[in-house]
Amino acid sequence: MKTITRMPQTALDLLNSLYGYDSFRGHQAEIIDQLTAGHDALVLMPTGGGKSLCYQIPSLLRDGVGMIISPLIALMQDQVDAMQQLGVKAAFLNSTLAINEQNFIEQQLLAGELDLLYIAPERLVQERTLELLQRCQLALFAIDEAHCVSQWGHDFRADYLSLSLLHERFPNIPRIALTATADVRTRQEIIERLALTDAKSYISGFDRPNIRYGIANKTSPRKQLMAFLQQRKQEAGIVYCLSRKKVEDTAAWLTQQGFTALPYHAGLSPQLRETHQSRFLREDGVIIVATIAFGMGIDKPDVRFVAHLDLPKSIEAYYQETGRAGRDGLPAEAWMVYGLQDVVRLQQMQQQSNGSEQFKRAERHKLDAMLGLCEVTSCRRQVLLNYFADKAPDHCGNCDNCQIPPETWDASEAAQKLLSCVYRTGQRFGVVHVLDVLLGKETDKVLQHGHQQLSTFGIGSDIHEAQWRSVVRQLVVRGLLRVDLEGYSALQLTDICRPVLKGEQSLHLRKEDFKAPSAKKAGKKSTRKALVKPEHQRLFDDLRECRKRLAEEYNVPPYVIFHDATLKEMLEVRPMSRIDLLTITGVGESKLDKYGNDFIDVICRHAEADLV
Known part of the structure; x- marks a missing residue:
């Protein structure tokens, strides 16, 4: 003593x-x-x-x-x-x-x-x-x-x-x-x-009962964030983004909306980071917009919310970051929107990491678990605590799913159709091809493999393609399907899908709101400018320039390389690996081999610029 x-x-x-x-x-x-x-x-x-x-x-x-x-x-x-x-x-x-x-x-x-x-x-x-x-x-x-x-x-x-x-x-x-x-x-x-x-x-357990968890699909992230923040103008909070550029853009936009919002990422000078962190810790109502470079060890007790505009790479990261809210035990919120592009970006980061294959496999499992938390229709706290082998209630009463249970639909028949189609196509093809068969599309790839002759060809035409993608995603999350990342992202059946496939077990999935395809699009040809958002224009132009160069090299018209629709989908998905690129409509294995690396290089260069 x-x-x-x-x-x-x-x-x-x-x-x-x-x-x-x-x-x-x-x-x-x-x-x-x-x-x-x-x-x-x-x-x-x-x-x-x-x-x-x-x-x-x-x-x-x-x-x-x-x-x-x-x-x-x-x-x-x-x-x-x-x-x-x-x-x-x-x-x-x-x-x-x-x-x-x-x-x-x-x-x-x-x-x-x-x-x-x-x-x-x-x-x-x-x-x-x-x-x-x-x-x-x-x-x-x-x-x-x-x-x-x-x-x-x-x-x-x-x-x-x-x-x-x-x-x-x-x-x-x-x-x-x-x-x-x-x-x-x-x-x-x-x-x-x-x-x-x-x-x-x-x-001591992992439960933070004062934190309310809410997760939504990313549709219009800024509008969604503004709706969340409307009643929180005087509260301290953290908004996490994946890239440095997005951090700075979001902080500037929030400032324009009347919030005190400060950026924080590793690219800023140490002096500016220290100033912003100090203001966050010492002033009231300050919002820090940050990459994961911010937050470890933060002792500020009155952080009322943590918002994620991009998907964290694991449940551990999500728990660590959301845990910075409500340290004082008073009510706090963990809010997040996520989308497919987030998943693609995280997959790209995993592929480019220097870790062993075992490490990369473990990282993929963690990302799958994070997606499971996002997609679950039951209590989110239960999924979160079960991940850490902690005891959890069936119903916590303080997450979005418990307070407003999501609408579900009987997807038993749809799941049977999808699982059957995966099986009959040989469990060797990715999402795009399987859905082409279900929807009855006579693509080159479908005709090449004779899949228009399958009994499952066209049996899913009563459901919109976006809804089918939701079904695929939820079946993967539930473990009824798996994605073979070593084999061009082929969908494969798992043992636990058998009762659903045989009709012995019903299946209810989350119901999502999808807009029907516009009839006007079929009758009117859109211009390139109308197809692309202004913020995506530079990348789109670079993709077109890459296509033009390859067209000249192979002495073919540019559309033979890829259609504009394929380039637009690249804009939305941002594939940064050969496996990811193969999921894009219009990219077959042959074109992947011929042109894939060139387009991946263009997209990766833009991604690196965004992260700088």
Whole structure:
């Protein structure tokens, strides 16, 4: 115990006098006792559950300084300010400090004048830092955001892999690893990589009952966002976007609509990011529009909403990001719109990653699980908590599906038709071809394979193509169909589809509102300008230029390469891999081989420009 006369002698006394709380919550008291006694701990506690107390109080009770390893140096200042306001001798050591400031803190550290020291993992593992710590009296090591150690997780950071050396260099100093987000696999990886095999695990559950979850299909995202924000002009919130360009455009647009909205992404200068983060933390009613570069460790308690204008890559990422709302326990909202283009972009990012095939496969499974959360017609909270192997109610009463159950329709017959068509075409073809057969389209590909002779040819013409795509998507989510990503995205049957295929089990799917095709389109030829939105014009022109160049090279008319309708679909879907391009209407395997790489290169260049 430090010799500070005002400091009480027990954890509960500290809680009462220093933090102003009457009692501990959940496992807090057990964790503090475990660490104070010199033992290791692994803590999984939802955001706002009081993780920081679990290492702050033992650091004050034990002799020496508590070393807090935090991944984001931008947040250390605020955390240290908060502790200093409580009278705790806290400091941080990172690259933002001048040399003389760093030297002063190191002198304080050696003199035993600090209670808490926040440090980034990359600095901690430097030999000079380790030698410095060996000359100090250490109370404990706290590894915050411990899920960053997992190469399978949503926020892997290579610097965390070196933190296992703490066990080797300081075997008698207790360690606590903390996170709000980790599925069973990630928990095991934390234990293995941080050498916490003897640590006691404390899992407090993942439910955030004060957060209302709402998810909708993306139709007109700005109008949808404005409708959501209409009654929230004085509230603090976060709006997540996938690209830097979209972040800046959305922030500027929200500002024009009368909101205080600030952009935040890795492409901005460190000074501007710090200014915007500071305003968000310190001012009321500020909205941060950000990429995933923003948010980890944010302590702002009154974030009333987190909105996603693009699909997160996994349920872990979604849970981590939405968890920044409602840390104070008061009602908050997690709102999201998503669309096919989001999925294509995330798939492209997965394909271009440097990970192994096993890693990419795991990432695809995570994306599938995220889509499952979006498409489910039952309680969303149940799906979310089941993903983390946590107990969940059948009906939470605080998600859009529970409050306004989605309209469903008896899709048993439609599913039978689709499953049968997949089977009869040999389970070797993607969505486009299977739907062409169902709808009775005599395309070159259908005629080439003789599929116009199949009994399933044309049996789905009573349902609009958009509705069929919804059926496909929902059957994939439910596991009745799978997509063979190694085989040109071919649809394949799964074992659990048999009862539905044989008519032994009924199937109800989410009913979506689709507009009927316009009759005017058939009678009037649209111009190119009318087909393309202004913001897509530059990419469309580049696709046409690519087509023209190839047409000259092969000495054929441009439409022989691809029709305008095919280029327009490329605009909407943005295929960035050969597998994705093969799903576009008008792209067969032969044209894929001849022209595919050229068009993919054009689309990828534009995508990279958007993300810069």
